[in-house]
Amino acid sequence: MNRFWNKKIDRKQRDTGVEMEQQHVLSDEEKHSYRYFLEYKFIPDLVAGVSKGKISPESILHTEGWEDFLKKCVDANFFFEWDDLRCDGIKINDTYVMALYFFPKPQQVPDAAYGAVLINTTTNHTVYYTLEYSFDGEWVLGSTNQTKHLNYGKFENPDLKNFIDWVVKRAKETAPVSKTAFSKEDE
Numbered sequence: 001m002n003r004f005w006n007k008k009i010d011r012k013q014r015d016t017g018v019e020m021e022q023q024h025v026l027s028d029e030e031k032h033s034y035r036y037f038l039e040y041k042f043i044p045d046l047v048a049g050v051s052k053g054k055i056s057p058e059s060i061l062h063t064e065g066w067e068d069f070l071k072k073c074v075d076a077n078f079f080f081e082w083d084d085l086r087c088d089g090i091k092i093n094d095t096y097v098m099a100l101y102f103f104p105k106p107q108q109v110p111d112a113a114y115g116a117v118l119i120n121t122t123t124n125h126t127v128y129y130t131l132e133y134s135f136d137g138e139w140v141l142g143s144t145n146q147t148k149h150l151n152y153g154k155f156e157n158p159d160l161k162n163f164i165d166w167v168v169k170r171a172k173e174t175a176p177v178s179k180t181a182f183s184k185e186d187e
Helices: 002-015 028-051 058-062 063-073 159-175
Strands: 086-091 097-103 112-120 126-131 139-143 147-156
Touching: 028 058, 028 063, 028 112, 028 126, 028 139, 058 086, 058 097, 058 147, 097 159, 112 159
Parallel strands: none
Antiparallel strands: 086 097, 097 112, 112 126, 126 139, 139 147
8 A cells, every 4th residue: 555655646746847946965064064163153252242241141041042043144054953952051159150061962073062151250251161072082171262272182081070170170260369458557
């Protein structure tokens, strides 16, 4: 019975004279270039917008509108594994919060497994860190802004907890030092 319907449907499709428009099938390289754009251009642009006060820090947590925006403003074929992208907000202390991105599983160099935007809530200064897949199955830590990419070197034990701990340590290293002014009477 299935053969009968398949032959009937196939014949009807051929007999209609209507040509089916072929959709462009993206190559792995094209998919990678879109992923690279999102991880190393789009997010750093958002981070710069937060630092400049043009974008609210909360807006970088809301990834659900990114697909429509990128398809409208960058390329209608923009491809990303949107169901595998997640972002969580983490309060580190009274000064720092983190937007933690969970990216789809890295397929090639330099895909990122995780991204973290460290935000100083008093100054809106932001820094974007990534845990990146590298050559020979190694992992490296990086930081990207609109103009450059820094590499912090190989990262041992590249899991989520260690990545978060590394970013939190960076926050503590860059935390403002409080200075207490003493009056002459107190000396």
